[in-house]
Amino acid sequence: MSEYVVRRRVYFTIYAILIACTLLTAQVAFLDLGAWNTVAAVGIAAFKAVLVILFFMHVRYSTPLTWLVVGGSLFWFGILLVLTMSDYLTRGWHTY
Amino acid sequence: MLPDTAHHHSSALAHQFDTIEQQRDATTLGMWVFLATEVLFFGGLFATYSIYRVWYPDAFGAASRTLDITLGTINTAVLITSSLTMALAVHSAQVGQRRLLMLFLVVTMALGLVFLGIKGYEYYQKFVEHHVPGSNFQFAPEYARNAQIFFSLYFMMTGLHAAHMIIGLGIMTWMLVWSWNGTVSREYASPIEIAGLYWHFVDIIWIFLYPLLYLIGRHVHV
Numbered sequence: 001m002s003e004y005v006v007r008r009r010v011y012f013t014i015y016a017i018l019i020a021c022t023l024l025t026a027q028v029a030f031l032d033l034g035a036w037n038t039v040a041a042v043g044i045a046a047f048k049a050v051l052v053i054l055f056f057m058h059v060r061y062s063t064p065l066t067w068l069v070v071g072g073s074l075f076w077f078g079i080l081l082v083l084t085m086s087d088y089l090t091r092g093w094h095t096y
Numbered sequence: 097m098l099p100d101t102a103h104h105h106s107s108a109l110a111h112q113f114d115t116i117e118q119q120r121d122a123t124t125l126g127m128w129v130f131l132a133t134e135v136l137f138f139g140g141l142f143a144t145y146s147i148y149r150v151w152y153p154d155a156f157g158a159a160s161r162t163l164d165i166t167l168g169t170i171n172t173a174v175l176i177t178s179s180l181t182m183a184l185a186v187h188s189a190q191v192g193q194r195r196l197l198m199l200f201l202v203v204t205m206a207l208g209l210v211f212l213g214i215k216g217y218e219y220y221q222k223f224v225e226h227h228v229p230g231s232n233f234q235f236a237p238e239y240a241r242n243a244q245i246f247f248s249l250y251f252m253m254t255g256l257h258a259a260h261m262i263i264g265l266g267i268m269t270w271m272l273v274w275s276w277n278g279t280v281s282r283e284y285a286s287p288i289e290i291a292g293l294y295w296h297f298v299d300i301i302w303i304f305l306y307p308l309l310y311l312i313g314r315h316v317h318v
Contacts, residue, residue, distance in 0.1 A: 005190045006183075015180040019173060022306075026169050029311035037315045041307035049300045056183045056296045058289070063121055066128055073132030077139045084143045089150065 004061040014055045021048050108284030120286050127290045131297050138301055141253050145308060148245050155242030157313025159235070162227060163250075164218060168310035171214050172302065178207035179299045186292045189275070192282030198275050204295065205268045208261055215258055222247070250309055257305060260298045267291050 025044040033040060054060040059070055113119035149156050185200035226234035228251070229244040236243075271291050274280045280287055 006187065008184065008187055011180060011183045011187070015176065018176045018179075022169065022172050022176065025307055025311065026165065029165075029307070029314040032315040032317075038312065041311050042304075045304050045307050048303045052179060052296050052300050052303070056179055056299075057293055062124065065121075065125055069125065069128040069132055073128075073135040076132070077135050077142075080136065080139050080143055081146065085146060085150075088147050 004058070006055065006058065006061070010055060014051050018048055018051060108279075108281065116283060120289075123286050123290055124293070127293045131293065134297060138253075138256070141249065141256070142304070142308075145249050145253070148242075148249065149308075149312070152242040152245065155239040156246050157316050158239045159227075159243040159246035159250075160309060160311070160313035161316075162225065163310050164221065165310050165314065167214055167218055168306055171211050172306045174207050174211045174214070175299050175302050178204050178211070179296050181207065182292050182295045186285070186288050189280060189285035189288040190282070194275060194278075197280070197288065198272060201268055201272050201275065205265055205272075208265050208268070212258060212261055215254065219251075222251075253305055253309070257298065257301050260301070264295050264298055267294060 021044050025041055028040050028044070029037065031037075053070065059066060109116050109119060113122065181200045181204045185197055185204060188194075188197035188200055222228055226232050227243075227247055229248045233240065233244055233247075268291065271280070271288055274287055
């Protein structure tokens with residue numbers, strides 16, 4: 001078999017980081033950081049998601065085609081968010 | 097016709113593939129294409145949430161503070177733990193440890209049920225507090241209308257997520273049967289890997305739902 005078998009120690013390490021990040025984000029949420037609260041919350045969530053994708057879902061060890069599909073799904077989600085928000089956030093702009 | 101040994105070394109190899117490695121790469125790719133559609137399926141709800149959150153930040157904060165952060169945090173840990181046991185199930189399948197594979201599948205399912213149980217209790221609390229959108233909805237008057245939008249999104253997003261969890265439990269039951277009857281083997285661990293991708297994806301959705309629904313209003317002390 002040529003498939004890459006991830007060592008269990010890697011899974012336990014990633015798990016520890018994920019749990020630590022969960023506790024961290026729950027604590028940070030109570031600090032008043034203004035607009036940075038959302039940045040911190042979504043940033044930590046994105047970091048956790050990347051760890052799950054790369055290690056638990058084996059993308060780190062996958063074919064370039066898999067990378068392309070994963071990246072493509074995130075890129076299209078980005079289009080959905082950016083174009084939608086660029087509409088809604090600029091509706092109050094009057095040019096007259 | 098020349099005999100093709102590659103097509104006969106494993107009963108798990110479907111006839112359209114040359115090698116088991118090619119078959120595994122193709123199934124993995126197929127699952128990721130499906131997950132890409134799932135990203136955009138949930139993506140529509142995340143986009144809707146973003147618009148209303150920008151429009152009504154105060155109402156969203158006030159509504160978010162009524163959710164039970166302790167239960168939300170525990171459930172996040174429960175789901176991440178189930179992802180660990182799922183990853184260990186995949187590892188067990190790849191190295192051919194069938195009993196360990198079945199044990200980890202059962203633990204993963206049990207953690208999934210714990211998650212759904214806690215979620216169900218939270219739903220029950222919301223019904224008791226009249227926080228379910230509709231004619232019985234009660235909330236601070238200045239936020240009542242827009243808090244209903246938050247709770248509509250809360251029930252829609254967590255409900256769609258819970259539906260995925262229930263489907264995941266069905267898939268895990270299927271995988272348990274295939275592990276038990278020997279369909280899944282060291283040579284043919286793909287079904288477990290694919291089921292694992294689905295389970296981890298559902299975990300990732302929750303990783304984003306948790307801060308967006310439970311944490312956004314906590315820094316405002318009222």
